[in-house]
Amino acid sequence: MPLSTWGMEHDADIVRRFEVFSQVAGLVMIGFGLAVLLGWSHDFSLTGAAIVGRWDMKPGAAIGFMMAGVALLLSRNRGRVPQAAGRMLSLSVLVLGALTLVEYLWTLDLGIDHLFDDVDAHRLGRPPGRIAELAALAFVFLGGVGYLVSVRRGLWLRECLAIGVIAIAMTGMASYGFALAGQGNDLFAHMPIHTSLMLLLGALGWMSSVPTTGLTSVATANSLGGAFARRLLLPALLLPVAFSFVFKALQSRFGVSEVFASVLAALFTGGTVSWTIWWVAALLDRVERQRCESKVLRNDASTDALTGLANRRAFDAALAGLVAKQREHEFAFSLLMLDLDRFKTYNDTFGHPAGDDVMRLTGHLLVSALRPQDVPARYGGEEFAVLLPNTTAEQARDVALRILDDFRAFPWKHRAVTVSIGAAQAREGEDGAALVHRADSALYVAKRAGRNRLMMAQCYPLPVALGA
Numbered sequence: 483m484p485l486s487t488w489g490m491e492h493d494a495d496i497v498r499r500f501e502v503f504s505q506v507a508g509l510v511m512i513g514f515g516l517a518v519l520l521g522w523s524h525d526f527s528l529t530g531a532a533i534v535g536r537w538d539m540k541p542g543a544a545i546g547f548m549m550a551g552v553a554l555l556l557s558r559n560r561g562r563v564p565q566a567a568g569r570m571l572s573l574s575v576l577v578l579g580a581l582t583l584v585e586y587l588w589t590l591d592l593g594i595d596h597l598f599d600d601v602d603a604h605r606l607g608r609p610p611g612r613i614a615e616l617a618a619l620a621f622v623f624l625g626g627v628g629y630l631v632s633v634r635r636g637l638w639l640r641e642c643l644a645i646g647v648i649a650i651a652m653t654g655m656a657s658y659g660f661a662l663a664g665q666g667n668d669l670f671a672h673m674p675i676h677t678s679l680m681l682l683l684g685a686l687g688w689m690s691s692v693p694t695t696g697l698t699s700v701a702t703a704n705s706l707g708g709a710f711a712r713r714l715l716l717p718a719l720l721l722p723v724a725f726s727f728v729f730k731a732l733q734s735r736f737g738v739s740e741v742f743a744s745v746l747a748a749l750f751t752g753g754t755v756s757w758t759i760w761w762v763a764a765l766l767d768r769v770e771r772q773r774c775e776s777k778v779l780r781n782d783a784s785t786d787a788l789t790g791l792a793n794r795r796a797f798d799a800a801l802a803g804l805v806a807k808q809r810e811h812e813f814a815f816s817l818l819m820l821d822l823d824r825f826k827t828y829n830d831t832f833g834h835p836a837g838d839d840v841m842r843l844t845g846h847l848l849v850s851a852l853r854p855q856d857v858p859a860r861y862g863g864e865e866f867a868v869l870l871p872n873t874t875a876e877q878a879r880d881v882a883l884r885i886l887d888d889f890r891a892f893p894w895k896h897r898a899v900t901v902s903i904g905a906a907q908a909r910e911g912e913d914g915a916a917l918v919h920r921a922d923s924a925l926y927v928a929k930r931a932g933r934n935r936l937m938m939a940q941c942y943p944l945p946v947a948l949g950a
């Protein structure tokens with residue numbers, strides 16, 4: 483079932499997947515935070531084996547991620563108490579980050595950094611267990627995102643804050659590669675890589691929890707743009723960071739020169755961008771071709787091959803549409819039924835191919851006599867029908883007389899070709915079949931009256947012959 487927000491159509495399945503991702507992100511943050519806290523309390527480093535020489539996530543950060551994770555899980559619950567609890571937790575994440583920043587800015591110690599003994603503390607020259615500066619800023623942003631999502635306010639501020647968290651997380655990840663290569667002594671040097679990863683997960687989790695609003699609505703859109711965003715955004719976000727990380731790690735672990743590592747990172751990043759552009763171009767090309775093919779197929783299915791007019795199926799659909807529209811609004815429309823006169827003798831005398839030429843020319847004559855919104859159709863054999871929207875019987879009569887004149891004036895190849903016309907304005911509540919029947923009956927009367935003329939189907943007992 484498609485959901486629609488901001489004029490975009492969203493696929494319910496994709497929306498659900500994003501919501502599930504947000505819940506998984508919440509669970510991972512809680513689990514990771516718990517594991518880190520356990521590590522601190524039992525004196526082992528969770529990431530020590532994988533991330534040599536780097537310090538672990540601080541206990542304060544682990545608690546921040548746990549609170550953000552629970553808030554994310556609660557965001558799915560519509561109850562008032564869980565909603566209020568989720569809002570409080572998000573505000574707590576914000577306050578945690580803000581207090582840490584206050585500590586840095588005014589060299590204060592508010593006592594929030596002393597949960598566990600930190601062996602790195604002396605090396606860093608700051609209180610034990612204090613969250614890195616940029617991680618603290620990211621917590622302020624992350625808490626803000628969570629709060630704004632839960633109160634359904636400040637859409638663009640919320641998206642800007644989420645992008646801020648993502649930017650900090652990605653810079654943290656990229657600079658980790660440099661730090662590995664022994665060149666990182668800047669702000670990011672003491673922000674652990676897994677803090678960056680959890681921040682990224684938190685921001686994406688909050689953005690995915692409201693998948694039909696903000697920037698995420700593009701990724702869940704049921705369109706080509708949505709398909710691009712779903713497939714390309716995350717790789718585009720992560721791959722360049724991953725490359726710089728991997729090649730800097732190569733530099734530090736295997737003694738690859740800095741120039742060579744940078745060249746490799748540039749090559750792979752450039753290759754990824756080129757591949758992405760190629761992929762988008764190939765997909766656009768395929769979509770364009772499919773659109774052309776389906777247009778041809780659609781035309782084939784609704785067009786009469788000989789005359790180029792609408793076929794019977796398209797006529798029936800257009801008639802049903804007008805009948806339905808008339809039921810909803812006050813709306814006049816009329817129908818002309820046309821039949822070539824003595825066409826059998828034409829065929830018999832000049833041959834079937836010459837008869838086909840007449841059929842084709844009839845198509846041209848009708849199109850040139852009508853407005854773009856009128857629907858001329860081949861009804862069957864040498865019988866034609868014309869639907870005239872927004873047209874009263876009087877106006878339909880003028881159109882039919884014009885067609886009669888056009889046939890009479892046309893320089894036909896072998897002999898004059900004329901047409902008989904029956905016209906009827908749709909009555910209120912009348913169905914399509916009844917309207918066709920009345921116009922067809924008028925056409926029959928026109929034939930009986932001598933052909934080459936118009937007969938109006940009226941409310942009067944006797945039809946009125948015109949144009950003879």
Ligand SMILES: Nc1nc2c(ncn2[C@@H]2O[C@H](COP(=O)(O)OP(=O)(O)OP(=O)(O)O)[C@@H](O)[C@H]2O)c(=O)[nH]1
Pocket residue numbers: 788821822823824825826827829833834835836837838841862863864929933
């Ligand atoms: N060439 C050609 N002839 C067609 C086509 N469709 C129908 N016809 C012919 O149109 C003729 C219709 O003949 P009738 O129904 O007897 O009517 P008529 O000769 O036009 O006479 P009235 O309608 O009474 O004026 C038949 O000979 C059909 O074969 C077509 O697509 N091409």
